[in-house]
Amino acid sequence: MNSAILHFISPPIPYFVDCGHAYYGVGDTHIDRNCLGVFDLIVVRKGVLPIGENGNTWEIKEGEGLILLPNGHHYGSAPCKTDTEITWIHFQTFGSWQMCRDTNECLGNQLELIEAHKKAVFLNHADACSIFISKYMKLSLKAMEALDTFFQQDHEPQSLRNWKRQASFQLLLQYLDRDHAPPADAAAIRLAEQIELFIRQNYANDITNSVLQEQMNYHPNYLAKVMMKVYGMTPMAYLQYYRLEQSKRLLLQTPWSIARIAGEVGFRHTSHYSTCFSKKEGLSPLSFRSKFAKQR
Template structure:
């Protein structure tokens, strides 16, 4: 099933707001509403639900999921032709998100979306990652099991129920995110994650494409292709970016000199570090520090 993809950046992870059931008799329409302020995840449990958003229409069948925008116009595009039952889950996110036509567009825009997210979510030096959720898809057995948890918790005390539903919602997102990957993408995703983990654990060392090939037993060209597909950059570009991000932590959390910080994160020459930092951030390491740290 080809579908647009909702591309979220986390942290923070999109969070649960509310959930419930709705039923429609033959002849009923889905409610007409505009800019409800939350994402609306709809799952059809029984029957068929004709629904539209901003001029696009779907005829949701049993077992299908659709996610509607918080700032869109939602409406019944036609009357139900049979008795229909749905689950709805409202959720929201803080920071940046984008709907893309396909995964290629998601990856092409990933770097820009991450930078926008860091500004909006005040994550100047945090590690972030992408979550890819199909706008329209068939629910899997595992995701359906998680959905059932939302309503098994109905008789829990309110405070406990809210905690459990947040946890269930995050688990649901994880299943929807992973279910998006085609079998041909799964190996690339797993390999890119192995590369990312190796870099994160060893970024202070000298890392080259040859070292990655020896450690992971894959040709550098395939490693680069996998990283580009998942992270939007090659292993060496990811390494440099990660070192710069770690240096931002040290600039804000220590009084170390710029030269020491450059060495601590894996740069051999402070001039090279300063040049790379300035190109990425638009100001020098010292300028970045003074922007956020007030002298006593």
Template sequence: MDSPILHFITPPIPYFIDCGRAYYEAGEYHISRSDIGVFDLIVVTRGSLAISENGTEWLLEQGEALILKPDGHHYGYAACNEATEMIWIHFQTYGSWRESSNMDECLANQTELIKTHKVSAYLNHCDVCSIFIPKHTRITTKDIELLEHFSQLDQEPQSMRNWKRQASFQQFMQHMDLGLSSLSDVAAIRIAEKVELYIRQNYPLPISNPMLQKELNYHPNYLARSMLKVYGMTPMEYLLHYRIEQAKKLLLQTAWPVARIAEEIGFNHVSYFSSCFAKREGISPSNFRSKFTNTETNSTTHSELML
């Protein structure tokens, strides 16, 4: 089933807000509303529902799901021709997202969306990845069971109910994400994930394209194409990206000298590390540390105490 794709950058993962059921008699319409401020996941469990978003129309049959955007105009474009029931879930995200027409468009815009995410989201020194959710899809029996679980949680105390609903929602979204991935280039995704995992586990080592070829048994050109398709960067670009992200963590979490941090993350020369860091972050490693930890203030106070 061809469908636009909602592309979310995470963390943070889209989070659950509220859920419920809605019923329509024959002849009734879905309500008209605009800019509701949350994503609205609709799953028809009985009958059919005619709904439009910004002029695009869908006729949802039993077992079909649609995600409406928080900034759109949603309305029923035709009356229900029979008794209809649906489950709705409201959710939102603090991260960057966009709607794309297909997976190729998602991957082509991934690097730009990640850059936007790092500016708008509160996470400035954390790995990020993508979640791809079909806007319109037919869901599985397993997904229906997860959704039915939301109603069962009404019997739980509120404190437990909210935790369990969030966990069930994330499991549901994960199923949708994995289901869509299986429709794309599965081989490229799996290879890219192997490269990414190898780099994460071995980044302090002198990793090179020949080393990746030997370890993963694929030609460097194929590894590069797979990484570009999935992560928007080559293996060596991802290695540099990951090392810099680890450096940022060490700068904020330790008092190690910059030279030691450079060595710990795989750089042979501190000057080269500083140059790469400044090129990517627009600030030197030392100034990055001072900006977030008040190192200069702490050093001054310590010196005064020694006098």
């Protein structure tokens, strides 16, 4: 199923707003509205829902879903030909997002979107990651089960129900994110995540392509290929990126010297650390500390 991909950066994770059911008889059409202000996930539980957004049209069948954009024009593209039941979930995000033609376009724009996100939500020293969700999708059994939990909580008090629905929404996002990729991409994503996890757990140590080859049991060229596909950089480039990100935390949260911070995150030479940091951030480690950290 070919579909555009919605690419969200987190944290913060997109958050739940509201949910409900809607029913359409034969001849009924979806409501016409403009700029709803939230994302609208529509899942058809029975029948077929003809729907349009900004000139594009879909016929959403049972077990399928569509995410309508917060700034779009949504409307019924034709009357329903059969009795139709839908579940809808409204959600929103404070973070950066974009819609891409396919996964490759998402991955190609990933680093730029993450950097813009960090500046927009003041996450200068925090890790950020991507969530990929197909705009038009066939929901897996796990995703449908997660969807059902939203309405199993109707008997709960409102305060408790809202907490549980937020947790249910995050679980649903996980399934939608995992389900969007075709098998070939899914295998590459899993391997790239293993590389990323190893780097994250061992970044202060001496990591080389040979070390990664021994750990992952793949040739360095293939490891570089999957990392480029998923993270937009080679393993060695990601290692340097992650070391610099960790150094930001230490610059803001400790009074340690630049030399000590360089060593703590895996740089052998302070001068090399300072050069890499300045090239990436546009200011030196000391200037970064002065700009963002309260004077001690």
